[in-house]
Amino acid sequence: MSLQENAPSLAVVGVTGAVGQEFLSVLSDRDFPYRSIKMLASKRSAGKQLSFQDRNYTIEELTAESFDGIDIALFSAGGSISKQFGPVAVEKGAVVVDNSSAFRMNEGIPLVIPEVNPEAMEGIKVGMGKGALIANPNCSTIICLMAATPLHRHAKVQRMVVSTYQAASGAGAAAMEELELQTREVLEGKPPTCKIFKQQYAFNLFSHNAPVLSNGYNEEEMKLVKETQKIWNDMNVQVTATCIRVPVMRAHAESVNLQFEKPLDEDTAKDILKKASGVVVIDDRASNHFPTPLGVSNKDDVAVGRIRRDVSQEGNHGIPSRLDIFVCGDQIRKGAALNAFR
Amino acid sequence: MSLQENAPSLAVVGVTGAVGQEFLSVLSDRDFPYRSIKMLASKRSAGKQLSFQDRNYTIEELTAESFDGIDIALFSAGGSISKQFGPVAVEKGAVVVDNSSAFRMNEGIPLVIPEVNPEAMEGIKVGMGKGALIANPNCSTIICLMAATPLHRHAKVQRMVVSTYQAASGAGAAAMEELELQTREVLEGKPPTCKIFKQQYAFNLFSHNAPVLSNGYNEEEMKLVKETQKIWNDMNVQVTATCIRVPVMRAHAESVNLQFEKPLDEDTAKDILKKASGVVVIDDRASNHFPTPLGVSNKDDVAVGRIRRDVSQEGNHGIPSRLDIFVCGDQIRKGAALNAFR
Incomplete structure (x- = not known):
């Protein structure tokens, strides 16, 4: 029973979405203690019933008053909702964990992966009536840095060169439904319905649908670049990324080439990753068993494998300081919901 | 009409396979002249009928005698068949174009992408009774180098850092069928049939199924490394690759990070690629329109887009000599069949 008298009061903003639902699932799995929970969504969903941990809840419309008496507010309803209501919730004394990109790069706002930079949250206390906002990094950044940080x-x-293999889940529940619908249509020889994405997704892949900036990178890619620098508190770390949407239902994969300042060999890297919190090493060369999106779906840990000395070392004066790795993580669970709870 | 008295006599080895069929399709599309054509396959397919360019052919079983009087033999029946019968065909005076990996790295065997290193075929003449063997590079190498070479x-x-997004087609017609079957099964809530691949492929992805070597790279990745060095005749070029199988039916994609010796800016790179033979530039940032596997399926040209200055330049003394590109090419058509014909 996670209902406890002295535990914090919660609000979940965007409770009907894929991440909102996963927030609830993580609450439950972790037996996270709370004294009350407010289920918030848009006017459209208000009034609908929702059952959680053997109790029935009525979804309420999100308004400024929603945050009266709330200790922790979990936002996953998009950037504009966060911009409008995040500061209101903070003003009312809530600690806001925001899953949108609205505040991530703002100075003074901690951008936190609990296993990576918990120190950024120092001084923030729940239930003291002193509001604060913590930004949750983008899912691709979380998955990459869970493996790269140790x-x-x-x-x-x-320097890091990242290529992503991003699932439908990253674009929300409707995108997952569109991938399924399109796949059925294509298998039946019908033209695919393209609503969420402007092109066929079934049995195809495409450059990430985020807007492309003037430097030729899309916003998803620049998040990996900028968020890494902020989270590692190192403006000199060089990152380049190519983000691709693949017809996988859930969980992202990333191919990462790492160049280190100091020598780092393959065996040492494996040992470090095996000991890392929130990371599981799957690296069985003999049976060709490595991380897959399906294998990490609904799992808390980020899986890393294909850990190997990069054969392209020669230009680096022969010092073995480059590695290739392949990382998979559940975009919704670890990449969004779980990250808020550690 | 491509039947011509003085044109070469052809043999297609492995005519029932995906590449074999595409060989025929390219012959037809290109109106390639020939005086006769022998359809060769294993004993299992021998005797079956095949219609091509309004003529009926009986598939013959491959034997040493198959190559009597053959000028050009196109091999796409796997490495062991090539090893067994390739030298026989050469001995009998045929020019063999081998699509397998059997001879690619052998010294003295030209490894050729016609747009890239036609000079490697110098001295080889068809129909003079002087046999020769030309190896067709691996499809991932062809697609990458079509864009990288100009x-x-x-x-x-x-140095090149490559991450691939490889389609079912690369593993042959049966793999494409398995992807389709598995997808139907998963959509119906049934367990997926895993025969070609040992794990679920539908809505999933995994590290390439080629055997993993002692250095941690799989054979597919090392082909990209070694074949690039041979084709460019430059043993110092550094390449690393991570090869991933994605649930796309046909055509491969590759994310490529390039580091150059000399400065090369984005606009110059685009101009060079626009003028390159066999390459089409698809790079519309405003409408987020870039190469896709579906877009290049059944197309001769390799498509390149996402051409941009790599933002991770600082460690390189600020000289803009790194670019990111994204390449798509039809693995069967350009990556195997077409490459043999230029």
């Missing part, structure tokens, strides 16, 4: 701590990453 | 010629590639 290595970074050991040998300092100078 | 840039390499201009500014010399020092």
Whole structure:
């Protein structure tokens, strides 16, 4: 029973979405203690019933008054909702964990992966009536840095080249439904319905649908660049990324090439990753068993494998300080909901 | 009409496979002249009928005698067949174009992408009774180098970091069928049939199924490394690759990070690629329109887009000599069949 008298009062903003639902699921799985929970969504969903941990809730419309007496507010209803209501909730004394990109790069707002930079949250206390806002990084950043940070701590990453394989889940529940619908249509020889994405997604892949900036990178890619620098508190770390949407239902994968300042060999890297919190190493070369999106779906840990000395070392004066790794993580669970709770 | 008295006599080895069928389709589309054509396959398919360009053919069982009087033999029946019968065909005076990996890295065997290194075929003449073997590179190498070579010629590639998104087609017709079957099964809530691949492929992805070597790279990845060095005739070019199988039916995609010896800016790179033979630039940032596997399926050209200055330049003394690109190419058509014909 997670209902406790002295535990914090919660509000889940965007409770009908994929991340909102996963927030509830994580609350439940972790047996997270709370004294009350407010289910908030848009006017459209208000009044609907929702059952959670053997209790029935009525979904309420999100308004400024929603946050009266709330200790922790979990936002996952998009950037504009966060911008409008996040500061209101903070003003009313809530600690806001915001899953949108609205405040991530703002100075003074902690951008936190609990396993990576918990120190950024120092001084923030729940239930003292002193509001604060904590930003949840983008899911691709979380998944990448869960694996890269333990290595970074050991040998300092100078440069990272990332290529992503991003699932439908990253674009929300409607995108997952569209992938399924399109796949059925294509298998029946019908033209695919393109509503969420402007092109066929079934049996296809495409450059991430985020807007492309003037430097040729899309916003998703620049999040990986900028958020890494902020989370590692290192403006000199070099990152480049290519973000691709693949017809996978849930969980992202990333191919990451790492260049370190100090020498780091393959075996040491494996040992470091095996000991890292929230990381599981799946790296069985003999049976060709490595991380997959399906394998990490609904799992808390980020899986890393294909850990190997990069054969392209020669230009670096022969010092073995480059590694290739392949990372998979459940975008919704670890990449969004779970990250808020550690 | 491509039947011509003085044109070469052809043999297609592995005519029932995906690449074999595409060989025929390219022959037809290109109106390639020939005086006769022998359809060869295993004993299992021998005797079956096949219609091509309004003529009926009986598929014959492959034997040493198959190559009597053959000028050009196109092999796409796997490495062991090539090893067994390739030298026989050469001995009998045929020019063999081999699509397998059997001879690719052998010294003295030209490894050719016609747009990239036609000079490697110098001295080889068809129909003179002097046999020769030309190896067709691996499809991932062809697709990557079609885009990278024009840039390499201009500014010399020092290092390439490649991540692939490889379609079912790369594993043959049966793999494409398995992807379709599995997808139907998963949509019906049934367990997926795993015969070709040992794990679920539908709505999933996994590290390429090629055997993993002692250095941690799989064979597919090392082909990209070694074949690039051979084709560019540059043993110092550094390449690393991570090869991933994605649930796309046909055509491969590759995310490529390029580091050049000389400065190369984005606009110059685009101009070079627009002028390159066999390459089409699809790079519309405003409408987020870039190459896709579906867009290049059944197309001769390799499509390149997402051409941009790599933002991670600082460690390189600020010289803009790194670019990111995204390449798509039809693995069967350009990556195998078409490459043999230029």
